[in-house]
Amino acid sequence: MEYIPQILFTIILIGGIGFFAQNVKKLSRNIKLGKDVKINDNKKQRWTNMAKIALGQTKMVVRPIAGFLHIIVYVGFVIINIEVLEIVIDGVFGTHRVGLSVLPVSLYGFLIGTFEILAVLVLASVIIFWIRRNIIKLKRFLSAEMTGWPKSDGNIILYFEVVLMCLFLIMNATDTSFQNLDSGNVVSQFIAPLFSGLSKGTLHFIEQSAWWLHIVGILTFLNYLYYSKHLHILLAFPNTYYGKLTPKGQFKNLEAVTNEVKLMMDPDADPFATPAVGVEESEPEKFGASDVTDLNWVQLLNSYTCTECGRCTSECPANQTGKKLSPRKIMMDTRDRLVEVGKNIDANKGTFEPDGKQLLGDYISTEELWACTSCNACVQACPVSIDPLSIIMDMRQYLVMEQSAAPSDLNNMMGNIENNGAPWPFNQQDRLNWTNES
Amino acid sequence: MSNEMNVPTMASLFAEGKQPEVLFWVGCAGSFDDRAKKITKAFVKILNKANVSFAVLGTEESCTGDPAKRAGNEFLFQMQAVTNIEVLNAYEVKKVVTACPHCFNTLKNEYPGLGGTYDVVHHTQFLKQLLEEGRITMEGGKFKGKRITFHDPCYLGRANDVYEAPRDLIRKLDAELVEMKSCKTRGLCCGAGGAQMFKESEPGNKDVNIERTEQALEIKPDIIAAGCPFCNTMMTDGVKNKEKEASIAVMDIAELIASADDL
Numbered sequence: 001m002e003y004i005p006q007i008l009f010t011i012i013l014i015g016g017i018g019f020f021a022q023n024v025k026k027l028s029r030n031i032k033l034g035k036d037v038k039i040n041d042n043k044k045q046r047w048t049n050m051a052k053i054a055l056g057q058t059k060m061v062v063r064p065i066a067g068f069l070h071i072i073v074y075v076g077f078v079i080i081n082i083e084v085l086e087i088v089i090d091g092v093f094g095t096h097r098v099g100l101s102v103l104p105v106s107l108y109g110f111l112i113g114t115f116e117i118l119a120v121l122v123l124a125s126v127i128i129f130w131i132r133r134n135i136i137k138l139k140r141f142l143s144a145e146m147t148g149w150p151k152s153d154g155n156i157i158l159y160f161e162v163v164l165m166c167l168f169l170i171m172n173a174t175d176t177s178f179q180n181l182d183s184g185n186v187v188s189q190f191i192a193p194l195f196s197g198l199s200k201g202t203l204h205f206i207e208q209s210a211w212w213l214h215i216v217g218i219l220t221f222l223n224y225l226y227y228s229k230h231l232h233i234l235l236a237f238p239n240t241y242y243g244k245l246t247p248k249g250q251f252k253n254l255e256a257v258t259n260e261v262k263l264m265m266d267p268d269a270d271p272f273a274t275p276a277v278g279v280e281e282s283e284p285e286k287f288g289a290s291d292v293t294d295l296n297w298v299q300l301l302n303s304y305t306c307t308e309c310g311r312c313t314s315e316c317p318a319n320q321t322g323k324k325l326s327p328r329k330i331m332m333d334t335r336d337r338l339v340e341v342g343k344n345i346d347a348n349k350g351t352f353e354p355d356g357k358q359l360l361g362d363y364i365s366t367e368e369l370w371a372c373t374s375c376n377a378c379v380q381a382c383p384v385s386i387d388p389l390s391i392i393m394d395m396r397q398y399l400v401m402e403q404s405a406a407p408s409d410l411n412n413m414m415g416n417i418e419n420n421g422a423p424w425p426f427n428q429q430d431r432l433n434w435t436n437e438s
Numbered sequence: 439m440s441n442e443m444n445v446p447t448m449a450s451l452f453a454e455g456k457q458p459e460v461l462f463w464v465g466c467a468g469s470f471d472d473r474a475k476k477i478t479k480a481f482v483k484i485l486n487k488a489n490v491s492f493a494v495l496g497t498e499e500s501c502t503g504d505p506a507k508r509a510g511n512e513f514l515f516q517m518q519a520v521t522n523i524e525v526l527n528a529y530e531v532k533k534v535v536t537a538c539p540h541c542f543n544t545l546k547n548e549y550p551g552l553g554g555t556y557d558v559v560h561h562t563q564f565l566k567q568l569l570e571e572g573r574i575t576m577e578g579g580k581f582k583g584k585r586i587t588f589h590d591p592c593y594l595g596r597a598n599d600v601y602e603a604p605r606d607l608i609r610k611l612d613a614e615l616v617e618m619k620s621c622k623t624r625g626l627c628c629g630a631g632g633a634q635m636f637k638e639s640e641p642g643n644k645d646v647n648i649e650r651t652e653q654a655l656e657i658k659p660d661i662i663a664a665g666c667p668f669c670n671t672m673m674t675d676g677v678k679n680k681e682k683e684a685s686i687a688v689m690d691i692a693e694l695i696a697s698a699d700d701l
Contacts, residue, residue: 249543249592323640371640377596377627414509418514421466434468
């Protein structure tokens with residue numbers, strides 16, 4: 001009988017981690033639905049970027065208030081999780097505060113004391129975050145795409161954190177042996193009096209309940225990640241590693257087009273030549289993107305990494321002037337469509353059954369795509385190196401090269417470039433006329 | 439502004455067996471747009487005064503393909519690029535300067551992958567270098583104490599991380615450099631990029647250039663300095679829309695310097 005809690009704990013632990021691992025597999029499969037791009041250059045620069053941007057949060061502090069509060073929650077989250085290590089050992093081996101038996105009391109007290117202080121700071125920050133979203137109603141949390149689930153998702157995450165921090169403090173406050181130790185109970189000693197007058201048995205029951213709810217809460221939160229925008233706490237690391245290193249203005253040149261252009265420019269090429277024996281005529285590649293599988297895996301990783309903070313959208317000139325475009329929505333739409341495609345594959349035994357939908361049109365409208373000025377403000381603003389602009393540009397390529405569906409003004413501009421080498425209808429032979437004009 | 443300009447073409451220098459120090463890529467706006475042509479001339483006058491050996495492609499220059507690429511027409515972009523690269527490589531061009539950040543970005547970043555690798559600089563970088571080398575001198579008399587704000591072109595600033603060259607030049611004019619609330623990495627676009635220059639804007643509640651002009655007006659500048667012919671057009675239109683053209687000038691950095699020197 002005495003082993004039942006330990007067995008129960010181990011089952012919950014393995015179950016919680018196992019279920020999460022299953023979902024991580026799905027996540028990884030979905031990301032790999034994107035086109036392959038090889039990224040194995042500049043490893044040193046990439047590790048540096050990850051260390052600075054993800055680990056060091058350098059881009060978060062561009063907005064000092066949110067950045068500072070976020071760093072507290074982030075540092076608190078990482079450090080308080082050291083405590084989870086003790087909880088896991090205690091749970092599996094049936095010990096109580098195993099740390100005390102391996103560490104000097106003073107060091108143990110110092111660690112728990114640090115966790116308690118951080119817990120209070122996290123609690124305060126999370127409450128301020130909640131106020132910013134729900135009372136002050138900051139504009140960037142209120143865009144059109146931030147209603148329904150995304151709005152609730154943001155709040156649920158905050159509630160999770162409030163509950164977890166409170167459970168941690170209550171657990172310490174009601175642990176009489178820990179309180180009697182009087183080392184490290186820097187915060188919980190002020191909570192303990194709230195429980196004074198309760199019997200020893202009741203206190204023990206509350207302490208044990210808090211302990212169990214805390215660890216079950218953490219495992220639930222871990223599994224909640226997959227269904228929420230909160231995956232950034234893990235994906236920010238690979239995402240910043242694989243982020244763009246070339247100048248922001250450099251858009252990649254489409255290789256499939258380069259091959260065709262070379263063929264056109266080569267005077268010796270025979271367009272009607274029969275392909276050499278053994279060379280199968282490959283299907284012409286689709287230009288640009290109309291669905292998530294046309295995007296590359298880094299763009300899909302971007303979409304799962306987005307935590308919907310909206311810094312991109314609040315910096316977007318099109319969005320600021322009332323246009324429909326919101327870079328955050330581009331990322332959310334990409335992710336939502338990818339999730340839909342993934343579910344379709346799961347439901348159809350591993351193959352995708354056409355569902356008559358695609359990213360273009362069903363999620364992202366052409367009006368949004370044509371509102372972009374390619375100014376890179378969204379890319380610059382993203383604290384985790386997401387590139388919404390590359391998705392917009394890939395989709396424009398599809399519209400123009402596969403569908404000839406550019407706005408007519410742009411067709412005129414492109415016609416001019418084609419005919420006379422300038423976006424306006426001026427003759428190339430007149431390019432030097434300015435030298436003779438006063 | 440009546441001085442004769444000396445604008446040699448690559449073809450003429452090549453015929454004489456000469457190679458200029460730098461190719462001046464004029465760009466479509468600089469060649470054809472009435473406002474931008476003034477910037478082109480101002481820059482040429484500075485080059486002439488500093489005795490810089492340069493040349494233009496003239497009738498052999500063609501659109502870099504930037505607006506086509508940003509509009510999604512990769513095919514047209516690469517056709518333009520490959521054609522231009524053939525011309526540039528035939529003249530063995532090593533260094534290119536341009537007053538258009540869009541040409542600058544495309545030539546510098548997107549041509550190398552297609553066989554055209556050059557040392558490409560924006561004219562503000564080039565002018566700063568001339569100044570540092572003592573090839574031009576700047577006297578700020580005319581602009582002394584004037585409030586000048588610099589509007590960062592997206593394709594110079596964020597796209598290529600060039601923020602200081604134009605500002606250093608403004609400071610040399612003894613002017614008071616004032617910054618808008620969105621500047622440098624957070625500079626607000628003028629609204630022309632991504633081929634928007636050539637189309638009607640999508641439905642919204644304001645034009646981007648008006649929003650940007652309002653940001654500029656907030657800090658009460660005497661001059662809005664630009665480093666891009668398209669930004670220049672957008673900001674000029676914005677200032678006119680606000681009926682401030684009598685008190686606020688929109689000028690390119692090259693025009694400021696040429697004008698300070700009475701060129």
